[in-house]
Amino acid sequence: MKDVIVRVILIIVLLALFVGINGGVSDLLVKQEGMDVALKQGKSMWVGLGRWMSHINWMLLLQKRASISGKPEPAVAEALHRRYDTTTDQDPYLVLAYEHGGVELATIGQPKLGLELLDKGIGVVGDTNWKLPSYAAQIVTQYCKDDPNAEAKAKQYLQQAKQVDGHPFYIESALVRIQGKGIQNDPVKMAKLWKEVGTRMGGERGLDQEGADGGPESAYGEYGDRYSKQACDKVVNILRDVRSAADKATDPAEKKKLEAQANQIVMVIKDMMGSQHACSYCFAEYQAGDKFCPNCGRDVEEFGVCTKCGAVLGPNVKFCPKCGASAPKQSVRKPAPKKAPNAKK
Amino acid sequence: MSFEKCLYFVRQNPLTEPSDNHIIETQGLTKVYNRWFGFRMTEAVSGLDLKVPPDCTFGFLGPNGAGKTTTIKMLLGLVRPTRGGGRVLDRPLGNQEVRKRIGFLPEEPAFSRHLKAREFLTLCAKLSHVEPDEQKKRVGEALETVKLSHRAGSRLSEFSRGMLQRIGIAQALLHDPTLLILDEPMTGLDPPGRREIKEIMQNLRQREKTIFFSSHILSDVEELCDSIGILNQGRLVLSGPILDLLGTAGVEYTVTNMPATLLPTIEPLVAGMQKRNDQWILQVAEKPNQEKVRRILSDGGCSDIESHRLQKNLDDVFMETIEADNERRGKETQHG
Amino acid sequence: MDDVMVIAQNTASRVLRMKALYFLLAIVICIIASGQLYGDITVGREKEYSLDLGFAMTMIVGVLCALVTCFDLPRELREKTMVAVLSKPLGRDRYLIGKFLGVCEITLISMAIVGVGMLVLTAMAGQFRPNLEIIKALILVYCAVVQLAAVGIVLGTFLKEWLATLLALVTFWGSYALGYVAANTTSTILQKIIYLLPNFAIMGSDNVVARGGIIEWRLVGGGVLLTAVYSLIMLIVAGLIFRRKDIA
Numbered sequence: 001m002k003d004v005i006v007r008v009i010l011i012i013v014l015l016a017l018f019v020g021i022n023g024g025v026s027d028l029l030v031k032q033e034g035m036d037v038a039l040k041q042g043k044s045m046w047v048g049l050g051r052w053m054s055h056i057n058w059m060l061l062l063q064k065r066a067s068i069s070g071k072p073e074p075a076v077a078e079a080l081h082r083r084y085d086t087t088t089d090q091d092p093y094l095v096l097a098y099e100h101g102g103v104e105l106a107t108i109g110q111p112k113l114g115l116e117l118l119d120k121g122i123g124v125v126g127d128t129n130w131k132l133p134s135y136a137a138q139i140v141t142q143y144c145k146d147d148p149n150a151e152a153k154a155k156q157y158l159q160q161a162k163q164v165d166g167h168p169f170y171i172e173s174a175l176v177r178i179q180g181k182g183i184q185n186d187p188v189k190m191a192k193l194w195k196e197v198g199t200r201m202g203g204e205r206g207l208d209q210e211g212a213d214g215g216p217e218s219a220y221g222e223y224g225d226r227y228s229k230q231a232c233d234k235v236v237n238i239l240r241d242v243r244s245a246a247d248k249a250t251d252p253a254e255k256k257k258l259e260a261q262a263n264q265i266v267m268v269i270k271d272m273m274g275s276q277h278a279c280s281y282c283f284a285e286y287q288a289g290d291k292f293c294p295n296c297g298r299d300v301e302e303f304g305v306c307t308k309c310g311a312v313l314g315p316n317v318k319f320c321p322k323c324g325a326s327a328p329k330q331s332v333r334k335p336a337p338k339k340a341p342n343a344k345k
Numbered sequence: 346m347s348f349e350k351c352l353y354f355v356r357q358n359p360l361t362e363p364s365d366n367h368i369i370e371t372q373g374l375t376k377v378y379n380r381w382f383g384f385r386m387t388e389a390v391s392g393l394d395l396k397v398p399p400d401c402t403f404g405f406l407g408p409n410g411a412g413k414t415t416t417i418k419m420l421l422g423l424v425r426p427t428r429g430g431g432r433v434l435d436r437p438l439g440n441q442e443v444r445k446r447i448g449f450l451p452e453e454p455a456f457s458r459h460l461k462a463r464e465f466l467t468l469c470a471k472l473s474h475v476e477p478d479e480q481k482k483r484v485g486e487a488l489e490t491v492k493l494s495h496r497a498g499s500r501l502s503e504f505s506r507g508m509l510q511r512i513g514i515a516q517a518l519l520h521d522p523t524l525l526i527l528d529e530p531m532t533g534l535d536p537p538g539r540r541e542i543k544e545i546m547q548n549l550r551q552r553e554k555t556i557f558f559s560s561h562i563l564s565d566v567e568e569l570c571d572s573i574g575i576l577n578q579g580r581l582v583l584s585g586p587i588l589d590l591l592g593t594a595g596v597e598y599t600v601t602n603m604p605a606t607l608l609p610t611i612e613p614l615v616a617g618m619q620k621r622n623d624q625w626i627l628q629v630a631e632k633p634n635q636e637k638v639r640r641i642l643s644d645g646g647c648s649d650i651e652s653h654r655l656q657k658n659l660d661d662v663f664m665e666t667i668e669a670d671n672e673r674r675g676k677e678t679q680h681g
Numbered sequence: 682m683d684d685v686m687v688i689a690q691n692t693a694s695r696v697l698r699m700k701a702l703y704f705l706l707a708i709v710i711c712i713i714a715s716g717q718l719y720g721d722i723t724v725g726r727e728k729e730y731s732l733d734l735g736f737a738m739t740m741i742v743g744v745l746c747a748l749v750t751c752f753d754l755p756r757e758l759r760e761k762t763m764v765a766v767l768s769k770p771l772g773r774d775r776y777l778i779g780k781f782l783g784v785c786e787i788t789l790i791s792m793a794i795v796g797v798g799m800l801v802l803t804a805m806a807g808q809f810r811p812n813l814e815i816i817k818a819l820i821l822v823y824c825a826v827v828q829l830a831a832v833g834i835v836l837g838t839f840l841k842e843w844l845a846t847l848l849a850l851v852t853f854w855g856s857y858a859l860g861y862v863a864a865n866t867t868s869t870i871l872q873k874i875i876y877l878l879p880n881f882a883i884m885g886s887d888n889v890v891a892r893g894g895i896i897e898w899r900l901v902g903g904g905v906l907l908t909a910v911y912s913l914i915m916l917i918v919a920g921l922i923f924r925r926k927d928i929a
Contacts, residue, residue: 007920010917011917015877017910018876018877018910018914019876020874021907022880022907027901028903029883032886033889048736048857048881050888055734066800073815096726098911135723418764423767424767424927424929425927441772444770444771445770447768449765451765453761455761455762457691468687471683472688472771473769474684477683
């Protein structure tokens with residue numbers, strides 16, 4: 001009898017220990033990067049076989065899709081959606097399934113189901129994947145025209161996409177297209193809109209990262225840390241349009257108004273560009289060491305480039321603001337220019 | 346007080362005082378099987394008081410389903426008694442250490458059939474805590490004893506029932522136990538097999554081992570045992586040294602030239618009479634009758650009287666006991 | 682300790698003698714090998730597919746081997762081979778430990794065969810090189826499977842084969858699904874209750890590997906410790922049940 005009691009006590013002690021360890025391990029599991037999301041949501045019933053079963057379902061899906069042509073019956077589309085749903089339940093990181101499924105369901109006449117699937121995907125990988133929200137925005141604008149909230153929804157999706165590192169520029173232009181409705185004729189407002197939308201990562205992050213290396217060059221060019229080059233180009237284009245309109249204007253009042261507008265836009269651009277090798281009049285890019293603007297021929301302020309880290313140096317600086325190396329006496333040309341200066345276009 | 350000692354006192358059962366006289370001793374050993382959560386209870390063994398003296402061969406008899414196997418399993422600690430207790434080799438029932446000194450042959454020799462005979466015996470030797478350097482020798486000896494050395498490399502799955510029985514005996518003998526418990530060692534064997542096993546058992550008897558075996562082959566029991574116990578429906582109905590139990594069944598007189606006039610007087614007194622040529626064979630059971638018959642015969646002038654005592658047959662004793670017990674039970678249930 | 686190892690060895694050798702095991706292993710290896718052929722229909726996901734297929738197969742083989750604990754005790758009881766073994770001077774606890782260790786051994790062997798097969802096949806196809814992360818994930822899968830074996834040995838002491846197997850699988854499934862509920866719930870009582878169940882969710886770590894992540898060593902250590910403690914608990918519980926059992 002006594003050893004039974006000893007054992008029972010031992011079991012209780014060990015169980016207490018086990019609960020502690022189990023809690024710790026479960027915490028670690030939840031925090032473990034790349035862990036099964038369905039599990040984290042507590043709805044997995046695939047006991048570790050989820051990913052494998054998702055592969056099988058995916059292959060079946062591919063076969064099923066091949067057999068669908070044109071716009072099928074709603075029931076067929078629903079069945080297809082269910083299968084996409086199961087597949088992504090089994091492996092929530094199967095981004096391919098969200099992408100294909102969302103677009104496919106929209107094209108076969110079930111944009112709502114497509115959006116549902118994309119929403120599910122955005123919930124899982126939304127903070128690292130810009131494709132899903134941008135697809136969702138496209139579906140909303142293209143297929144849900146009768147929805148009164150379509151625009152607001154599309155805007156929301158696009159803003160979500162804009163938060164993600166490495167998103168392409170067309171996300172921003174799409175956002176401006178939506179937000180600029182009604183103010184297209186006001187170049188100052190449009191320039192300000194571009195300044196607002198073109199902010200990379202939404203203002204704060206840009207400010208946080210001031211002085212840090214920029215993101216992927218393809219998306220942002222070398223135009224500072226906060227604004228993409230393309231956004232700056234857009235505003236420069238607006239400025240050029242306003243100026244050429246001002247040149248052509250015959251009415252002095254009209255001309256004055258346009259010139260005032262151009263000056264306001266110049267302020268916006270200067271804000272956006274910060275210190276850059278750009279002509280202070282037409283904002284065309286020039287190379288370090290150039291004396292004249294390649295676009296308008298005006299004298300330019302000469303900025304140098306840090307010989308150590310390649311950062312653009314402002315006028316009359318003694319030290320590089322980025323790496324602290326002493327600035328060269330003479331302005332230095334950057335070793336290999338990435339892009340030709342953006343000519344008038 | 347050490348932990349071991351503590352446990353010893355905890356395990357001490359007032360029913361199981363140590364005794365020096367008996368190898369196996371049980372008091373009120375009872376086993377009730379509960380089926381269907383206690384709605385159906387079967388009493389397999391009830392209130393068994395068994396005493397087996399040392400150095401004897403004890404036959405444990407009883408019809409099928411009497412509770413022999415259950416008793417044996419309780420002795421070995423395989424089955425927990427519901428009530429009562431006992432001591433085997435001066436240790437309480439179910440003691441682990443004591444099993445080192447017990448060899449056991451189960452009723453159905455079911456062993457790991459995928460093993461070869463030698464492998465199986467080595468496994469048993471290891472389980473019986475035989476010293477590692479002795480294992481090989483002991484296995485060889487055991488195989489020799491049961492005459493299976495030539496099949497040492499065959500798998501048990503290829504063995505016949507009789508061979509398995511012999512392997513079972515070999516595994517019981519491996520660790521040189523003081524007490525052998527054999528459950529139905531003769532069943533399923535052909536006559537030569539039975540004789541071999543009887544020989545093995547007789548050898549063991551000469552080596553002063555205590556053998557406790559159950560059987561319902563009465564002739565074997567009669568031949569081998571010093572003491573027997575008869576179990577019927579879970580109760581021990583008879584137990585004691587076999588010679589005492591058998592006793593005498595009466596006297597047989599062989600009378601030559603008996604005058605025919607004596608016949609009517611003798612006839613009511615004898616249990617059986619038979620005429621063979623000029624001889625009369627008279628069987629007389631009861632003692633007073635024996636006296637009377639003898640007097641009548643001598644008075645009648647028969648001079649040529651041969652007499653010899655009739656030994657009782659174990660068969661008769663067994664049947665009588667069982668029938669008497671069943672009758673008694675029948676009455677009990679009627680009254681109850 | 683010798684007698685425990687004898688029981689373990691005997692259990693393992695009995696399973697190793699089953700033709701079904703080799704059949705299973707051969708089929709599983711064939712399935713993993715055939716994973717290479719499915720590259721085209723998975724649209725560029727053949728690497729992931731091979732890896733996940735390998736993990737899934739390893740897990741299935743492990744679980745099937747672990748369920749031997751559910752079968753073994755009731756079978757030995759039914760075939761009465763247990764009578765001969767337990768009449769030897771061997772404690773019932775030691776017998777259970779031996780059975781458990783034997784099943785762990787057989788599980789390790791078969792999972793190692795499938796795991797190595799998977800590594801070799803995928804390396805031969807040039808899909809990915811064997812790396813430490815895969816080994817870590819396999820260790821965690823093994824830990825989960827050992828916990829299942831421990832559950833099985835408790836159930837096997839008092840249930841019939843099929844019932845024990847069924848219940849073990851239900852426990853396996855339920856605990857896996859509940860593993861994360863505990864981590865996400867706000868109710869501490871519910872959390873503690875769920876934490877009483879074995880943690881099978883650790884075997885989900887193959888997801889991390891398939892996604893190219895790195896499994897923390899802390900997690901591996903925690904998994905091993907957890908499994909050891911849980912197996913110990915289950916063996917003591919099984920011992921308590923089994924000691925009352927009549928070996929009829």
